[in-house]
Amino acid sequence: MISRRQLVAATAASATLSPWGALSAFASNGQPVRLLVGFAAGGSADYVARQMGIQLAEELGGPVVVENRPGAGGRIAVEAVKNAKPDGNTLLVTPGAILTIYPHVYDKLSYDAVADLAPIANLCEMSYSLNIGPAVPESVRTLKDFGLWLKAHPKQASYGSAGAGTAMHFLGALYAAQLGVDYLHIPYKGGVLALQDVMAGQIPSSFNVASEAVAQIGNPKLRTLAVTSKQRMPQFPQVPTFAEQGMDALTASEWMGLLAPKGTPAALVQRLHQAATRSVAAPKVQQALAEMAFTVNQGSTADFAQQLRQDIAKWAPVVQRTGFKAEG
Secondary structure, three states: OOOHHHHHHHHHHHHOOOOOOOOOOOOOOOOOEEEEEOOOOOOHHHHHHHHHHHHHHHHHOOOEEEEEOOOHHHHHHHHHHHOOOOOOOEEEEEEOHHHHOHHHHOOOOOOOHHHHEEEEEEEEEEOEEEEEOOOOOOOOOOHHHHHHHHHHOHHHOEEEEOOOOOHHHHHHHHHHHHHOOOOEEEEOOOHHHHHHHHHOOOOOEEEEEHHHHHOOOOOOOOEEEEEOOOOOOOOOOOOOEOHHHOOHHHOOOEEEEEEEEOOOOHHHHHHHHHHHHHHHHOHHHHHHHHHOOOEEOOOOHHHHHHHHHHHHHHHHHHHHHHOOOOOO
């Protein structure tokens, strides 16, 4: 969960980016550019959208607002952008899994990421963490300890994530497969909500975007056991990677992207791309993202489109091995 101070500051800034009555130099109708986020306020996607949005308003010369549309594992926001007018006023900020994993887990997905959306910018990369709380004894301090605890307490073995079919869901499934245990998945409407329940002792563990755990460093109610990055993260120097602990299969990262409805004019997509990449590269935004364990990306729109297609193909065998199929 992003700290309350950071969220309040970002929210306040995004609400006053420019006078509401001013005509935007970007949108001829003067309407604000809306950044739709499919998860609850305070989570990773929300944080990235708000930090970028502050600078994006300056780049575009008009108001930018963040709208949270939590539910259905992030699909509600995607559907809303898919059905929006392709005029650049309604954009999507989303983690990659919602577009690259969901095609393999939902038989009747209401959108096609390639056919229905126009990639604008790959904003940043993020890693994940496995976290435990008061429902697990204080003596459990390592990944090995937790594995032994799960095997000894099968009725309590569960984990939360940002939603069914997300990367965090499948990381939990891969972890369980490596341990050879049953590990019940509990989907939430955002990773921040799962982490709150971990800290409250309602569930024993959760897989989260690492930034959500970074915001809780020093909180005695949370213990981070492992991170999915290739090397230890500077925010968690004392926390070993999964690979260090013999679980190479759980080395993973994910991008956070900005997309528009399909049919958005190419020139408009390029202007948005330039504004978005300049926004995340601005020193104050880059620093804010780095503090929460995000690494800024600076590739082209074509690079992002290629990454989207590659990741859709990459996740197919991973999902197939788990045998998971989502309902709804």
